[in-house]
Every structure is written in structure tokens, then in C-alpha cells.
Amino acid sequence: MRKYILSILFFLLSLSIFAQKKNEAYQLNIQRTTQPMEIDGIMDEPGWQEAQVATDFYMVLPMDTSSAKVRTDVKMTYDDHNLYLIAICYHALPGRYMVESLRRDFAFGKNDNFLLFMDPFDDQTNGFSFGANAAGAQWDGLMYEGGKVDLSWDNKWTSVVKNYEDKWIFEMAIPFKTIRYKKGITKWGINFSRLDLKTTEKSSWAPVPRQFPTASLAYSGILNWDQPPPAAGANVSIIPYALAGVTKNYAVDTKNTFRRDVGVDAKIAVTSSLNLDLTVNPDFSQVDVDRQVTNLDRFELFFPERRQFFIENGDLFTNFGYQNLRPFFSRRIGLGTPIHFGARLSGKLDKNWRLGVMDMQTGAVDELNLPTQNFAVVALQRRIFSRSNIGAIIINKESINYEPIADITKPRYSRYNRNVGFEYNLASSNNVWTGKAMVLKSFSPGVSGEDMVYAGNLLYAGKRWNIGAQYEYVGKNFNPEVGYVPRRGYMKLNTQIKHLFFPKGTKILSHGPTLNSTNFFNTSFRATDNENYLLYSITFRDQSVLGAWVAHDYVQIFELFDPTRSGKDSLALFSRHSWNSWGTEFISKPQSLFTYAFRTRYGGYYANGTRLNITGEIGYRFQPYVSLSVSSSYDDINLPETWGRTDFWLVGPRLDVTMTNTLFFTAFLQYNEQIKNVNVNTRLQWRYKPASDLFIVYTDNYLPAPFAVKNRALVLKLTYWWNL
The missing domain is CATH 2.60.40.1190 (Immunoglobulin-like)
Structure with a gap:
């Protein structure tokens, strides 16, 4: 396995050696x-x-x-x-x-x-x-x-x-x-x-x-x-906030809870290319709510980071690894626990070196038996050849004043968890070849062996051909507590081939097939899952897109899983399931004031059942001030034995009103029948000065049947960006 990874690494290196800069002839003098x-x-x-x-x-x-x-x-x-x-x-x-x-x-x-x-x-x-x-x-x-x-x-x-x-x-x-x-x-x-x-x-x-x-x-x-750009000079920004809010939990009929908070962020330019960010008692109540999705997956879903403090140069930390193989995921910090303070030093040391250092301190949560914890991350990246780089990352999660919990009925937490990783990222000068080779190891108390990750991929992106392959090995004891790795103890091989045709003199811009094969194995190299997917897609000259696909799936169950995700029975452990399915998709041209899209899926499902899914979105804009949209998804699952028929809707209308380019109002409703929740979120934002805002955020959660309030909150937040 290690030889396999090394062979990919050397091949990627050989592709980068001959890189040259493109478009050097296009020059603009300032x-x-x-x-x-x-x-x-x-x-x-x-x-x-x-x-x-x-x-x-x-x-x-x-x-x-x-x-x-x-x-x-x-x-x-x-x-x-x-x-x-x-x-x-x-x-x-x-x-x-x-x-x-x-x-x-x-x-x-x-x-x-x-x-x-x-x-x-x-x-x-x-x-x-x-x-x-x-x-x-x-x-x-x-x-x-x-x-x-x-x-x-x-x-x-x-x-x-x-x-x-x-x-x-x-x-x-x-x-x-x-x-x-x-x-x-x-x-x-x-x-x-x-x-x-x-x-x-x-x-x-x-x-x-x-x-x-x-x-x-x-x-x-x-x-x-005509001369070097002027030095920015002393570059210090102080961004304080003040917040007032009220919340009420109707489910347990508590009294109103009032909030009065203040906090501050600071941005300090250590050099013109290296920045120090500090935060004390941060609040992220104004951040957009996550868009709910129908969850029929056996593993944890991913939701992107939206908090401003974690964004700048965030790729140094969060892009290490792959989409479902991330040793660091910033949403593990401070969601459900208060952040007391944090610091991040990030940016360029010179043209070739990038550095990222972050340290965050969270507070204790007594009802969860969760102590004060410290999260520290160090990432270093070195550019090599034209556009490729090598990188290293160290992640440490430490529980402060750790005390072992003897009561097995109480939630447990680890004394520490650490991850160390190295990766090589290929990016050829013309962007046609890209790829990655990486290795990770975790360190946890009392755990040793099978705690490594080896992975690599290579992608060729030509005008007509797009060909890629990816390999992953994740040990069953690999433990990234501050990462996002929803599945462990497997090997994975994924291949994709796409080809495009460009007809002349027609309404069709391009069309062609995409074949994708994903295969999972246990660490003894026995097949456990696979999906083979064939899509044929047509892109029209007006930028609308039409596609149709067929797929075959095979899954072996190793953990308890309810295929409806609605609290019904679980599938038998080690049972095997396979099925065929097909679907269509269409996205309308973006030029119209009225836009729409739909996707369908029909075919087999677990336990020799069937699943129908219809997803759609329509939108209309009264440009440039009002945009209306409604997204919806309907699932109808028919399974034998105790499951029977299960169907549920997910509906999300959204209203965006932009009175000016500094005054915005957004209202977003989400009805999720699968988890029996109705969420209403409204936000008024006034940017009264550049990067300085007043937010009024109102949130409600309801039970759909019988219709009743679960909880609601109202928050008023004022921020001001002050340059020293």
C-alpha cells in the first residue's frame, strides 16, 4: 500500500517538473x-x-x-x-x-x-x-x-x-x-x-x-x-459587537432567557502578507442557518463552515485531505459549547511558504459533562515547481483539568486527541493535471495500530476528456475528533471517465456520457459496497442542462441502520442488498426571470424495496429588489415487513428583499417532515458603513402536527469595523 502511494507521488512530481507559466504575454501596466x-x-x-x-x-x-x-x-x-x-x-x-x-x-x-x-x-x-x-x-x-x-x-x-x-x-x-x-x-x-x-x-x-x-x-x-505597491502601514482593525436577545423553550415551558453579550475581534497585520486574528467571546447568531436536507445516508452529513473567524486562509486547515476525509473541520469547535477566546496567525511568509496557526479555547458545559477544551492547529505549506505544493498539519484537542468519569451512564470525553498529516498537491501549469497524495495518523489514549490513512488521486481535465481515479485506506482505529471522517475501517477505489461532444450549427452546445464507479472494501480487501453510475448530459447553448442516468448499488450492512431514517426498525446486521435505479434532471436557462429545476429518482432500495424521489426548485425575481424561490423534495419508500410505506416532504420557500445594496431582508421557512420540524428564520441586515452591520434575527421552531411552538429566539446585534 505504501509503495502504491509512493509511486503515485513520484508520478505526480514528474508531471510538475516541466511546468511553465501560461498567458505571460497578457500584461497590463498600472x-x-x-x-x-x-x-x-x-x-x-x-x-x-x-x-x-x-x-x-x-x-x-x-x-x-x-x-x-x-x-x-x-x-x-x-x-x-x-x-x-x-x-x-x-x-x-x-x-x-x-x-x-x-x-x-x-x-x-x-x-x-x-x-x-x-x-x-x-x-x-x-x-x-x-x-x-x-x-x-x-x-x-x-x-x-x-x-x-x-x-x-x-x-x-x-x-x-x-x-x-x-x-x-x-x-x-x-x-x-x-x-x-x-x-x-x-x-x-x-x-x-x-x-x-x-x-x-x-x-x-x-x-x-x-x-x-x-x-x-x-x-x-x-x-x-510602475513601482512596488505602497506598504499598507499600520494595519490594525478592531471589530467589537454588542448583542441583546431573548429565547424561550416552550417544550419544557421555561421562562424567557435574556442575553446581553459583548465581544470583540481584532485583525493585526504582522506583515503585509501575514495576519493575526484575535477573538474574545465571539458570537455567530447572524450566520445563515444550515439548509436542511433529506437524510437517507448511513453516515454523518456534512454542512459547510459559515462563521467569519474561521474563513480567512481557512483552506490551509480545512482543505487538507478530501471532501469526506478531513482531519480538521472547524465546525467541531464551538457548536454547542461557548468559545471564550481564540487566535489565528495565517498568511504568506514569502512567495513559496504559507503558515497557519490557530488556537481556540472553549468553555465547559456542565449538563453534558464537557470540560473546558483547547483546540490547536498548525499547518505549513511549501510551494514547489510551478503550482504544486507540499503541506503538513498538526491538530491537538486537549481537555483541561481532565477527570475520568466512572459513571457509565454519563457522557464521556477524551483526555486528548491528536492528528498529524502530510500531503503533496499536484497542480500542473495548465491545470490539466491535478492530484493529491496524503498520509495521516491519529493519537488517542489507549489506542495503537490501524490508526493511519493513506490516500491519493489523479485527475486529467481536458476539453473533451475528464478522467480521474482515487484511492483511500482508512484504518478502523483512525480517530479524528476535530475532523470529518464519517466512515472508518475501509479501502475505497473510485474511477470516473467523462467525454464531451461539441456539435456544430445546432442548439446543443455539448453532450456526452459520464461513467463513475465507486467500490468499498474492508481492510482484508473484501467488497462491502459499490455503486456504478452512468449519466448522459446535454448542455444547450442557452445554458440549460438536461440529463438522464442509471445506477446499480450494492451494500452490506455492518452497523444498525434504519433505511427510512424515521425511527423504524433497523436492517439485519451483515445483510446484503442490491438494486437498480434510474433518474432524470433538468436545469432551466438562467436568463429568464422565472427559473426552475427538477430531479427524479426511481428504482430499488434496501430489503428489495422501492424508492421514488422527486426534487424541484422554482424561482422568480422582480429584479433587482425581490427574489422568490421554493425548493421541495418528496420521498416515497416502500419496504417489506415492519417498515411498510414511508413518505415525507421537505419544503423550503425563501424570500430575499434587497431594498438597496446595503439593506437586506431574508425570510426562510423549512418544513422537514422526516424529522418533524418546521423552522422559520428571518434576518434583517443593514450595512450602515463598510463591513459594519446591524442585524435583527428571529428564529422559530415548530412541531408540524399538532402544530405547536418548540422554541423561538430574537437577537439584535450591532458590529462596527474600526481601523486604527
């Missing part, structure tokens, strides 16, 4: 302006008249073989405090622009938009993204893994969008204190992206192959500074 700049969407300042123009964009979609038909011009300049950009986005067809709303961090594919992708270290791996849709809604995020954008990041910058009959203009100012960059570097990676839904054209300044997102930093051009 020079300092000495005149004041006003962010008003009007290009009348002398600084704009003197700035070089980035134009003649290239089409990425529908095809990447020609220049863009929709014209976009971009200029950039700077002064002692801010980086400025103005983009003139011309119309190619008459008619109104297409947007969802004024909601911040909008869905990329449903809005006419312009985006900036910026790589201040020119390492083609990490950076920042800023932009707006045609109505002025802002977009900002941290870039990681060479082309992904985490929109949970939020910081201070300003922008304005002005609309004209033949164009819309986006102008912005990004304070140098907002971003991280290495002092003295005069070449940054840069690219600009434009999506015009009327023509269904996506374009970029530096050309990007159609199989990759325009965010791919492997294909960025170069921003040449």
Missing part, C-alpha cells in the same frame, strides 16, 4: 495617480485618462475559439491608500440586464457580472476576488487551490455601478489594508471575467480554456506596477 479619485461610476478623473486599457477579451463560453462578441474595457490605477478599477461593460443586444437581486455574493451564473481575480504573490494558487453584478451588488472572496473562491470572506471596500442605454460601468476602490501582498513585488497575477446572460457569453481578458472557470489563476495575465 501607474500611480496623484489626483483624487471619486468612486461614482463616471470616468472623468485624470487618473483614468492616463491609465492603460485592457480590452479585446476572449470568449470562454459557449466556445473558447474566438474573441468575445461583447466588448469590455478595464482600467486600473492606484494612490497611497487604494487600488482602483473601472470596467465599462458594453451591451451586445438591446434589453435590460439580468440579475437576481442586490444580494451580496450573488450566484455567478444567474447575474450579468464583472469580476476581478487577483494573485498578489503571482503564485497562481491564492488570491482575492472582487466584482459586482449589473445592479451594483458586491462580490468578494478569498481564492484558494488555484481557482476556487470562498465567498464567506467579507472585508472593507467600496464600489458603484451606473447603468446607461448601451453599457453599465463598475468602479471600485480596494484599500491596500484590505488585501494581503508581499512588500516589494511589482508583478501580480491578474484576470478579468465578464458574464453577459443576454448573449450567454462568458469572456476573460487573458484566455481561459472552456473546461476551467475564469477564476483559474493558472491562466492569469500579469499586472505590472
Whole structure:
């Protein structure tokens, strides 16, 4: 097994040696302006008249073989405090622009938009993204893994969008204190992206192959500074909050519980590229609630992190491993327990080295017999070759004042849990080859042996072919208490092959099959699970998508599991189950004010039963102020013996009202018949200053039958971003 991992590692290394930077010929020169700049969407300042123009964009979609038909011009300049950009986005067809709303961090594919992708270290791996849709809604995020954008990041910058009959203009100012960059570097990676839904054209300044997102930093051009960007200077931000709230638990008929809390976050720039974040008594009551899903899985479900403190440079910690093989998962910290304080040092040491150190202290919870605990994580990453890197991570969870619990009826906790891991990440210069090889080991009291993880994958992403393979071994005693590894004691082999055809002169943009095979084995290499899945998908030129699939599943049961997840009987241990199923899916074109999507699934299920699933979503927008959507899922499960028929609905209507791009109201209802709960969540957010907010959040939970309140809460929270 170790030889297998090493062979993958050396093969990946050999692919990286010959890497060269792409799109180096696309260069934009930026020079300092000495005149004041006003962010008003009007290009009348002398600084704009003197700035070089980035134009003649290239089409990425529908095809990447020609220049863009929709014209976009971009200029950039700077002064002692801010980086400025103005983009003139011309119309190619008459008619109104297409947007969802004024909601911040909008869905990329449903809005006419312009985006900036910026790589201040020119390492083609990490950076920042800023932009707006045609109505002025802002977009900002941290870039990681060479082309992904985490929109949970939020910081201070300003922008304005002005609309004209033949164009819309986006102008912005990004304070140098907002971003991280290495002092003295005069070449940054840069690219600009434009999506015009009327023509269904996506374009970029530096050309990007159609199989990759325009965010791919492997294909960025170069921003040449006339002199090194100015040092941000003393960069300290203090972000205090004050909170008042009331909660009531009707299930046990308690009195109202009142909350009065204060806390503070601080951001301190140790260098222009290394940041220290501190938090004392943080509160995350304003964070969006998790979107509920129908749970028919045998293992724990994954829900993404939404708390701001854990976001910046979070990929250093949370992206170590794979989607279902994560040694560190920040949601294990402070959900159900109070966080007293925490610190995180993260960022770039230089062009090649990245460092992340985090320490969090949680409080005791007496009713759970849970003591004060400390969580410490150290991650180090070294860039090698063009875009690849090697990384190491150490995770330590320690119970403070540990006392063994003699009473077996009380919840138990460990004295400590530690994980150590190493990985190599491949990213070829043209992004066609990507992959990973990793090893992990856990340390827990009284446990030794079979506590290792070995895994590796390799993916080829061409224009017509997409071929990948992944291998995992997880020992039965591997114990990541601060991670997300829902399954242990297995070996897994996954392969995928996808091919696309590009017909000419039709309404179809591309079509082709995808074959996916996933096989699980126990550590003696005996088959326990497998799924073979064949999908045929058609993408139309209007960006609607139609697909149909067939699948075969085989499962052997090793733990108690109710296949309805509704409190009925469990399947017999070691019983074997296999079935065939089929389904369809359709996503409508994003240009319409009315959008819809549906997915169906029908076929066999456990214990020779059947399962029907119908999932749909419809939406309508009164752009740019109101967006309505309803998602629903219906399951009908028929099983023999004691289960009989089980059916349940999951329905989630949502209302987004954006009065301005600084005043938002969201109402979200979730009716989950499977867990017998109705959840109502409403949030009013007023961004009265950049990155400073007033939140009013109201939450209700009900029993659906008989309809009765379980609990409710009202929270008022005020935050203020103060730059020293």
C-alpha cells in the first residue's frame, strides 16, 4: 500500500517538473495617480485618462475559439491608500440586464457580472476576488487551490455601478489594508471575467480554456506596477459587537432567557502578507442557518463552515485531505459549547511558504459533562515547481483539568486527541493535471495500530476528456475528533471517465456520457459496497442542462441502520442488498426571470424495496429588489415487513428583499417532515458603513402536527469595523 502511494507521488512530481507559466504575454501596466479619485461610476478623473486599457477579451463560453462578441474595457490605477478599477461593460443586444437581486455574493451564473481575480504573490494558487453584478451588488472572496473562491470572506471596500442605454460601468476602490501582498513585488497575477446572460457569453481578458472557470489563476495575465505597491502601514482593525436577545423553550415551558453579550475581534497585520486574528467571546447568531436536507445516508452529513473567524486562509486547515476525509473541520469547535477566546496567525511568509496557526479555547458545559477544551492547529505549506505544493498539519484537542468519569451512564470525553498529516498537491501549469497524495495518523489514549490513512488521486481535465481515479485506506482505529471522517475501517477505489461532444450549427452546445464507479472494501480487501453510475448530459447553448442516468448499488450492512431514517426498525446486521435505479434532471436557462429545476429518482432500495424521489426548485425575481424561490423534495419508500410505506416532504420557500445594496431582508421557512420540524428564520441586515452591520434575527421552531411552538429566539446585534 505504501509503495502504491509512493509511486503515485513520484508520478505526480514528474508531471510538475516541466511546468511553465501560461498567458505571460497578457500584461497590463498600472501607474500611480496623484489626483483624487471619486468612486461614482463616471470616468472623468485624470487618473483614468492616463491609465492603460485592457480590452479585446476572449470568449470562454459557449466556445473558447474566438474573441468575445461583447466588448469590455478595464482600467486600473492606484494612490497611497487604494487600488482602483473601472470596467465599462458594453451591451451586445438591446434589453435590460439580468440579475437576481442586490444580494451580496450573488450566484455567478444567474447575474450579468464583472469580476476581478487577483494573485498578489503571482503564485497562481491564492488570491482575492472582487466584482459586482449589473445592479451594483458586491462580490468578494478569498481564492484558494488555484481557482476556487470562498465567498464567506467579507472585508472593507467600496464600489458603484451606473447603468446607461448601451453599457453599465463598475468602479471600485480596494484599500491596500484590505488585501494581503508581499512588500516589494511589482508583478501580480491578474484576470478579468465578464458574464453577459443576454448573449450567454462568458469572456476573460487573458484566455481561459472552456473546461476551467475564469477564476483559474493558472491562466492569469500579469499586472505590472510602475513601482512596488505602497506598504499598507499600520494595519490594525478592531471589530467589537454588542448583542441583546431573548429565547424561550416552550417544550419544557421555561421562562424567557435574556442575553446581553459583548465581544470583540481584532485583525493585526504582522506583515503585509501575514495576519493575526484575535477573538474574545465571539458570537455567530447572524450566520445563515444550515439548509436542511433529506437524510437517507448511513453516515454523518456534512454542512459547510459559515462563521467569519474561521474563513480567512481557512483552506490551509480545512482543505487538507478530501471532501469526506478531513482531519480538521472547524465546525467541531464551538457548536454547542461557548468559545471564550481564540487566535489565528495565517498568511504568506514569502512567495513559496504559507503558515497557519490557530488556537481556540472553549468553555465547559456542565449538563453534558464537557470540560473546558483547547483546540490547536498548525499547518505549513511549501510551494514547489510551478503550482504544486507540499503541506503538513498538526491538530491537538486537549481537555483541561481532565477527570475520568466512572459513571457509565454519563457522557464521556477524551483526555486528548491528536492528528498529524502530510500531503503533496499536484497542480500542473495548465491545470490539466491535478492530484493529491496524503498520509495521516491519529493519537488517542489507549489506542495503537490501524490508526493511519493513506490516500491519493489523479485527475486529467481536458476539453473533451475528464478522467480521474482515487484511492483511500482508512484504518478502523483512525480517530479524528476535530475532523470529518464519517466512515472508518475501509479501502475505497473510485474511477470516473467523462467525454464531451461539441456539435456544430445546432442548439446543443455539448453532450456526452459520464461513467463513475465507486467500490468499498474492508481492510482484508473484501467488497462491502459499490455503486456504478452512468449519466448522459446535454448542455444547450442557452445554458440549460438536461440529463438522464442509471445506477446499480450494492451494500452490506455492518452497523444498525434504519433505511427510512424515521425511527423504524433497523436492517439485519451483515445483510446484503442490491438494486437498480434510474433518474432524470433538468436545469432551466438562467436568463429568464422565472427559473426552475427538477430531479427524479426511481428504482430499488434496501430489503428489495422501492424508492421514488422527486426534487424541484422554482424561482422568480422582480429584479433587482425581490427574489422568490421554493425548493421541495418528496420521498416515497416502500419496504417489506415492519417498515411498510414511508413518505415525507421537505419544503423550503425563501424570500430575499434587497431594498438597496446595503439593506437586506431574508425570510426562510423549512418544513422537514422526516424529522418533524418546521423552522422559520428571518434576518434583517443593514450595512450602515463598510463591513459594519446591524442585524435583527428571529428564529422559530415548530412541531408540524399538532402544530405547536418548540422554541423561538430574537437577537439584535450591532458590529462596527474600526481601523486604527
